[in-house]
Amino acid sequence: xxxxxxxxxxxxxxxxxxxxxxxxxxxxxxxxxxxxxxxxxxxxxxxxxxxxxxxxxxxxxxxxxxxxxxxxxxxxxxxxxxxxxxxxxxxxxxxxxxxxxxxxxxxxxxxxxxxxxxxxxxxxxxxxxxxxxxxxxxxxxxxxxxxxxxxxxxxxxxxxxxxxxxxxxxxxxxxxxxxxxxxxxxxxxxxxxxxxxxxxxxxxxxxxxxxxxxxxxxxxxxxxxxxxxxxxxxxxxxxxxxxxxxxxxxxxxxxxxxxxxxxxxxxxxxxxxxxxxxxxxx
Amino acid sequence: xxxxxxxxxxxxxxxxxxxxxxxxxxxxxxxxxxxxxxxxxxxxxxxxxxxxxxxxxxxxxxxxxxxxxxxxxxxxxxxxxxxxxxxxxxxxxxxxxxxxxxxxxxxxxxxxxxxxxxxxxxxxxxxxxxxxxxxxxxxxxxxxxxxxxxxxxxxxxxxxxxxxxxxxxxxxxxxxxxxxxxxxxxxxxxxxxxxxxxxxxxxxxxxxxxxxxxxxxxxxxxxxxxxxxxxxxxxxxxxxxxxxxxxxxxxxxxxxxxxxxxxxxxxxxxxxxxxxxxxxxxxxxxxxxxx
Amino acid sequence: xxxxxxxxxxxxxxxxxxxxxxxxxxxxxxxxxxxxxxxxxxxxxxxxxxxxxxxxxxxxxxxxxxxxxxxxxxxxxxxxxxxxxxxxxxxxxxxxxxxxxxxxxxxxxxxxxxxxxxxxxxxxxxxxxxxxxxxxxxxxxxxxxxxxxxxxxxxxxxxxxxxxxxxxxxxxxxxxxxxxxxxxxxxxxxxxxxxxxxxxxxxxxxxxxxxxxxxxxxxxxxxxxxxxxxxxxxxxxxxxxxxxxxxxxxxxxxxxxxxxxxxxxxxxxxxxxxxxxxxxxxxxxxxxxxxxxxxxxxxxxxxxxxxxxxxxxxxxxxxxxxxxxxxxxxxxxxxxxxxxxxxxxxxxxxxxxxxx
Numbered sequence: 001x002x003x004x005x006x007x008x009x010x011x012x013x014x015x016x017x018x019x020x021x022x023x024x025x026x027x028x029x030x031x032x033x034x035x036x037x038x039x040x041x042x043x044x045x046x047x048x049x050x051x052x053x054x055x056x057x058x059x060x061x062x063x064x065x066x067x068x069x070x071x072x073x074x075x076x077x078x079x080x081x082x083x084x085x086x087x088x089x090x091x092x093x094x095x096x097x098x099x100x101x102x103x104x105x106x107x108x109x110x111x112x113x114x115x116x117x118x119x120x121x122x123x124x125x126x127x128x129x130x131x132x133x134x135x136x137x138x139x140x141x142x143x144x145x146x147x148x149x150x151x152x153x154x155x156x157x158x159x160x161x162x163x164x165x166x167x168x169x170x171x172x173x174x175x176x177x178x179x180x181x182x183x184x185x186x187x188x189x190x191x192x193x194x195x196x197x198x199x200x201x202x203x204x205x206x207x208x209x210x211x212x213x214x215x216x217x218x219x220x221x222x223x224x225x226x227x228x229x230x231x232x233x234x235x236x237x238x239x240x241x242x243x244x245x246x247x248x249x250x251x252x253x254x255x256x257x258x259x260x261x262x263x264x265x266x267x268x269x270x271x272x273x274x275x276x277x278x279x280x281x282x
Numbered sequence: 283x284x285x286x287x288x289x290x291x292x293x294x295x296x297x298x299x300x301x302x303x304x305x306x307x308x309x310x311x312x313x314x315x316x317x318x319x320x321x322x323x324x325x326x327x328x329x330x331x332x333x334x335x336x337x338x339x340x341x342x343x344x345x346x347x348x349x350x351x352x353x354x355x356x357x358x359x360x361x362x363x364x365x366x367x368x369x370x371x372x373x374x375x376x377x378x379x380x381x382x383x384x385x386x387x388x389x390x391x392x393x394x395x396x397x398x399x400x401x402x403x404x405x406x407x408x409x410x411x412x413x414x415x416x417x418x419x420x421x422x423x424x425x426x427x428x429x430x431x432x433x434x435x436x437x438x439x440x441x442x443x444x445x446x447x448x449x450x451x452x453x454x455x456x457x458x459x460x461x462x463x464x465x466x467x468x469x470x471x472x473x474x475x476x477x478x479x480x481x482x483x484x485x486x487x488x489x490x491x492x493x494x495x496x497x498x499x500x501x502x503x504x505x506x507x508x509x510x511x512x513x514x515x516x517x518x519x520x521x522x523x524x525x526x527x528x529x530x531x532x533x534x535x536x537x538x539x540x541x542x543x544x545x546x547x548x549x550x551x552x553x554x555x556x557x558x559x560x561x562x563x564x565x566x567x568x569x570x571x572x573x
Numbered sequence: 574x575x576x577x578x579x580x581x582x583x584x585x586x587x588x589x590x591x592x593x594x595x596x597x598x599x600x601x602x603x604x605x606x607x608x609x610x611x612x613x614x615x616x617x618x619x620x621x622x623x624x625x626x627x628x629x630x631x632x633x634x635x636x637x638x639x640x641x642x643x644x645x646x647x648x649x650x651x652x653x654x655x656x657x658x659x660x661x662x663x664x665x666x667x668x669x670x671x672x673x674x675x676x677x678x679x680x681x682x683x684x685x686x687x688x689x690x691x692x693x694x695x696x697x698x699x700x701x702x703x704x705x706x707x708x709x710x711x712x713x714x715x716x717x718x719x720x721x722x723x724x725x726x727x728x729x730x731x732x733x734x735x736x737x738x739x740x741x742x743x744x745x746x747x748x749x750x751x752x753x754x755x756x757x758x759x760x761x762x763x764x765x766x767x768x769x770x771x772x773x774x775x776x777x778x779x780x781x782x783x784x785x786x787x788x789x790x791x792x793x794x795x796x797x798x799x800x801x802x803x804x805x806x807x808x809x810x811x812x813x814x815x816x817x818x819x820x821x822x823x824x825x826x827x828x829x830x831x832x833x834x835x836x837x838x839x840x841x842x843x844x845x846x847x848x849x850x851x852x853x854x855x856x857x858x859x860x861x862x863x864x865x866x867x868x869x870x871x872x873x874x875x876x877x878x879x880x881x882x883x884x885x886x887x888x889x890x891x892x893x894x895x896x897x898x899x900x901x902x903x904x905x906x907x908x909x910x911x912x913x914x915x916x917x918x919x920x921x922x923x924x925x926x927x928x929x
Contacts, residue, residue: 012379013384013385016386020390022393023390023394023396023451025412027396029411029417041421042426044421090303091303096303106303106310109314111556112314112318112509113526113551115511115530116317116318116552119317120319120321139313145310203401220512223407227407237407247399
């Protein structure tokens with residue numbers, strides 16, 4: 001019995017180590033290249049460290065690209081979150097005719113290749129002379145709605161309307177109920193929704209590419225353009241790291257709100273956060 | 283109960299009116315129906331750039347003529363199948379490892395979570411830096427130039443598959459953990475005291491309980507991989523092209539007359555995605571039949 | 574009778590900064606016996622079951638069944654089945670396949686396992702429910718299926734963790750009846766956790782009272798009530814009459830007077846007597862052990878709890894309608910000798926609070 005157990009537990013530890021490596025190793029080259037001024041083949045580590053890549057990235061306009069990405073992502077988050085939350089609340093508590101169908105429609109963008117939709121809409125976007133950025137924002141908001149609606153739907157399923165009704169009987173107006181009872185209770189889920197919508201706007205490449213024709217330079221666009229060059233791995237790495245850093249910092253910033261406990265059963269605390277985490281990696 | 287001051291206003295249902303779905307529903311329907319409708323119309327020759335509408339399947343025939351459509355289908359479906367399968371297996375293993383709370387489980391959980399905010403384009407870039415023939419893996423294995431297998435831009439599309447599998451496995455892992463969170467430990471113990479060995483418990487209890495979650499994540503991953511552009515573009519090869527890259531090439535071609543072909547490819551991709559979703563929901567319904 | 578299930582010196586501590594959940598527990602059950610593990614919540618009862626089932630490892634002590642030491646043996650190989658508080662029926666299997674689970678895991682063919690499962694389904698009187706999904710069952714039906722599933726494992730020892738606590742009283746009574754019927758057919762050895770005294774008394778052959786991880790007494794229900802081993806036991810079972818004093822030559826001397834307690838050892842002792850055993854009589858009755866004034870009368874259905882003050886000491890009696898009294902009445906209090914029991918306590922320094 002003893003050797004078999006030892007074998008199985010070692011196998012387990014090795015397996016877990018393997019899984020950690022699987023997730024982490026692909027990120028390593030990017031991190032190594034950031035400060036690598038010179039890294040000729042076949043050295044295993046950079047031969048010369050420096051900030052050349054950083055300077056080069058700044059020269060190529062990474063700051064304004066980040067600014068544009070931030071704007072795009074922020075708008076998508078600020079628009080998609082409330083309308084997704086409103087829809088989720090209506091589906092959970094209100095009377096929505098053909099509710100199942102509505103829910104399927106709102107979740108549909110996940111199943112539809114975005115390039116197909118954009119190629120079609122491009123015709124009307126051009127004909128109506130819609131500004132490129134507006135077109136991108138609209139399409140990305142629709143792409144983010146499935147995430148925000150789903151996360152808020154799960155949150156509302158665990159939400160007890162009794163709190164709001166109680167507040168009304170205590171004399172609170174509908175507005176007071178909304179801002180002092182309703183929103184604070186679902187705030188953790190709202191922040192997760194907003195983060196996911198932000199991620200959709202921040203990470204997009206193909207929609208920006210197709211609608212903007214290459215003229216709208218967000219950070220992913222700049223990164224994509226830079227990768228087509230040769231010998232600029234360091235610049236690429238810098239842009240890539242910046243592209244990851246921003247959502248990572250945002251995720252860290254919302255964590256205290258995300259983890260706030262709610263005055264419901266422990267199962268319901270876990271559910272919105274768990275559901276949000278599950279959608280998060282998309 | 284009518285409100286006398288406003289006789290035509292309906293009394294408010296306890297959760298508010300259903301109207302509040304509209305701000306989300308209207309744009310979604312407009313974008314989806316509009317976009318897909320226009321794509322379909324253009325592919326059927328109804329919206330030519332110049333000249334009169336010429337309804338028919340010309341665009342489809344043309345894009346098929348050079349054999350490009352066929353090879354695109356093979357490449358796209360192949361990538362989607364393999365990467366989704368890998369993601370499901372690795373993601374389930376990771377999810378189980380995280381949920382079991384042994385030594386190192388939190389490390390696995392943290393590692394999976396780290397890949398979440400990484401955009402696919404960045405993932406492709408860093409995967410390229412890893413797997414290219416001048417990449418980190420090549421340097422670590424000390425291979426002489428030219429002997430390192432062509433993961434990037436090679437016939438196996440290995441780098442593309444690896445990137446999709448990598449990101450999607452984190453997604454699957456998180457879903458598996460969430461799915462097992464409330465009940466898994468208890469059902470596992472119930473199985474143990476009824477005489478089931480750990481392997482039997484995995485096969486007869488854990489995996490069947492995970493089936494719905496895996497079907498959903500598998501379907502979503504498959505459809506996403508099918509329609510994704512940036513990874514295949516960055517890490518793939520020039521020929522044969524997957525569906526998304528082919529469509530993009532045709533769409534941005536200087537010859538405007540091939541636009542309908544781009545729409546045709548887009549329409550076919552969407553149709554395949556729809557079929558996969560239907561299959562997925564049928565499987566889902568069957569797996570839930572007894573519950 | 575030879576003990577079949579033996580727990581010796583079991584000790585389990587969940588974390589280092591908490592007191593042990595189970596401390597030095599020694600308990601045994603004979604083959605076919607039903608032992609109830611009774612105690613307040615948090616007393617470690619569920620922990621004991623988990624240790625016996627092998628789901629948790631003890632820090633010290635051993636579990637053996639039929640003489641076989643189960644230390645280090647995985648739960649699936651112990652021949653012990655555990656029925657949890659929640660039914661935990663596997664949602665992806667039908668009722669019949671749930672019951673057939675243990676035989677299938679043991680290697681029985683699917684058809685044979687289902688035949689066997691059908692027998693147990695019949696035993697719990699749900700004959701036609703085999704093909705149903707577990708979702709369609711009511712609470713009581715779920716528990717029956719869970720019981721059948723545990724029985725189908727044909728375990729050497731069956732562990733039940735408060736299996737009926739979530740059911741309403743009439744359903745619970747049905748399940749007790751079912752358990753009795755099952756015992757008549759199969760004669761399993763059962764260790765059952767419950768916090769309900771009535772359930773323990775009606776179902777079990779003997780009761781083991783656990784408080785704070787410590788076994789206070791393991792005895793038949795009768796002796797637990799009338800001859801509690803300690804004040805902890807007496808109080809847990811709802812006994813309120815305690816008269817601290819000293820025993821000398823078979824007589825207990827306390828503030829209420831001199832009471833005969835034959836066979837009691839000399840020394841400091843608290844005399845306890847169940848309130849149900851106390852009789853009320855007229856104040857002039859010569860048999861009365863004390864006389865006093867009725868302080869309060871509380872009704873609970875047809876029974877009444879009468880508190881009498883005799884010379885500053887309170888005596889509580891629980892009587893039926895025939896012995897009713899009114900507040901302020903003068904009554905005599907009878908403490909039958911056979912119902913008196915002394916619990917030895919050290920004289921000082923740990924004083925037992927007097928019932929003043």
